[in-house]
Amino acid sequence: MSFSFQLTGQDERARAGVIHTSHGEILTPVFMPVGTRATVKTLAPSDLEQIGAGIILANTYHLYLRPGADIVHRAGGLHGFMNWSHPILTDSGGFQVMSLQGLRKITPEGVRFQSHIDGSYHFFTPENVIAVQNLLGADIIMSFDECTPYPATRDYAAASLRLTLNWARKGQEAHQRRADQALFGIVQGGIYEDLREESAKSLMEMDFPGYAVGGLAVGEPKTDLLRITAALDQILPTDKPRYLMGVGFPGDLVDNIERGIDMFDCVMPTRNARKGSVFTWKGKIIIKAAQFKEDFSPLDADCDCYTCRNFSRAYLRHLFSVDEILGLRLASLHSLYFYLELMREAREAILQKRFSDFKMNRCRHLDHTIGSEE
């Protein structure tokens, strides 16, 4: 097994570590740019290397439908297909098929669903989702799970987490590439701490190389999310990476690093960038705001990304005003660079035992907004 995790530093509950994979090391805490369809939207692999992305994410559901797992496999797996020689994680597609309201039916054996593209019928099982991920060839793959919705009754959440546990067991047995693909289990249980504990402990008995926290950031109050991650920090093993799925705003990442989370993914930086808002240490900037019309300073004068080193707010505003693709790209590049920088600085702060100061000072403007929507 080429996968391992080492905890290299800790400050209170915040953790710094290194994940080893057959495609290289990942320094944690880490943010994983989302490349759903085997491309991080608007960016080339060379851009992702330039901003120092340690690992990127792709999606089983989308790649299963197009171009199909066989084609990706014959292209040399995802690494060969998209020309990314560093680590990759594939999500199981559980979240996507659960989102197909009205187009899917959950049974103990799996989920029958209709493609969002052509309405064709498909059946995802805990076993075949692993088989697809074996073909895609990512370094980290995910169990098939039911992403418990919010709100959910205690009874629903309990039944749901047990279904997910059963699927985790089946997936683990079906996994054919244990030597080079690490399969993570996914903790469910809604906002109920005792159910989360049951889920985590049952998964830990199966001994996964890493544990994800799923079913959060699905509409629940942020206090519930933080309560659950804080509770799980007391339960999950310290010698395995913890991955909080689908989170979030920059401040959310900092709050959850503080609660012992190591890995994050979210469409937030790239999706918001394409809609014209980018993140900086001074807050969120609304690029199209009228105040930037003749602002020839960069998005963030302290940022070293290609966008900030070379282009002004006025130019970026122009690109968005005239719907030029370069605007989407330069904004995406900046926001991802910022997310990765946020993780790099958080890591340094943890290693130097000053995470609390980092959060209080360096991160104090993260929730601001600069410029108003027109």
Next chain:
Amino acid sequence: MSFSFQLTGQDERARAGVIHTSHGEILTPVFMPVGTRATVKTLAPSDLEQIGAGIILANTYHLYLRPGADIVHRAGGLHGFMNWSHPILTDSGGFQVMSLQGLRKITPEGVRFQSHIDGSYHFFTPENVIAVQNLLGADIIMSFDECTPYPATRDYAAASLRLTLNWARKGQEAHQRRADQALFGIVQGGIYEDLREESAKSLMEMDFPGYAVGGLAVGEPKTDLLRITAALDQILPTDKPRYLMGVGFPGDLVDNIERGIDMFDCVMPTRNARKGSVFTWKGKIIIKAAQFKEDFSPLDADCDCYTCRNFSRAYLRHLFSVDEILGLRLASLHSLYFYLELMREAREAILQKRFSDFKMNRCRHLDHTIGSEE
């Protein structure tokens, strides 16, 4: 005057030369990527440097409307605004306002038109179009002209070319930055050789640093276009660059280099790329063709562009199938690289007195098509 042109080689009528500008040298024959709104669609300046673009083009009409010439001027001109430190040419906007059928009225003083964006009224004169270009600050700027439509009667074409001559004179007098911006005259006259001769000789009396051939590639048979450029080759001075506006397919460039043209611009490589067809030495490739579904070879195995060195036809087909922006970008990058390579090889062939062989052999597949539209 920092602008000059040296003819450095000739093979039959085909010419190789060097244009000197205050932002660097341009080797001719040259293809100028089109960056209408101060961005070559989907590409960053770093990409354009990587593929060796010697000069790019931007458009007066579009930049006058958005963001406005004043803003570009205050940003340090186009070079500063879009962060391009190499030569730039701005088109006068004549072609664009003439295209606003029903929204414009031509008078001896200029063209009254309505913005295609908000319907607001504007008046372009031969003088204010130069003033706008003085603010934009490109190295080469263009006279305001009436792009004579095709078909046009002899009488219409004659009146039109005289209007353009009058405007060229007015623009030349209005030009305020003769030291660092070279103003080109534009030859009109439709498909009538004697009118073209009248136009060219009258402009030559005004002594422009370069001459453009306008009003071609507007629907006339290709034989007419080639007849006109061949005729002008006998008339235009050998010591000034000749720019054929808006041309064309790869084969068209070669045919017109053969007739003494030095400079070209066209949206063809980038626009077609965004629609999923790219140019190679072996012909045009329709990226979405079913035959490329499992074709793991590059677009062109002999091409050294970033796209061909790193990605397969199957991956590009996937990106186009799922509407990912990276596809548009990788296709645009390849096609522009190919156009620039075509010019570099043509130049070498001219310098080595083997242009005819280059055209007959190296260029023999340019008109082929690989893959069918679905």
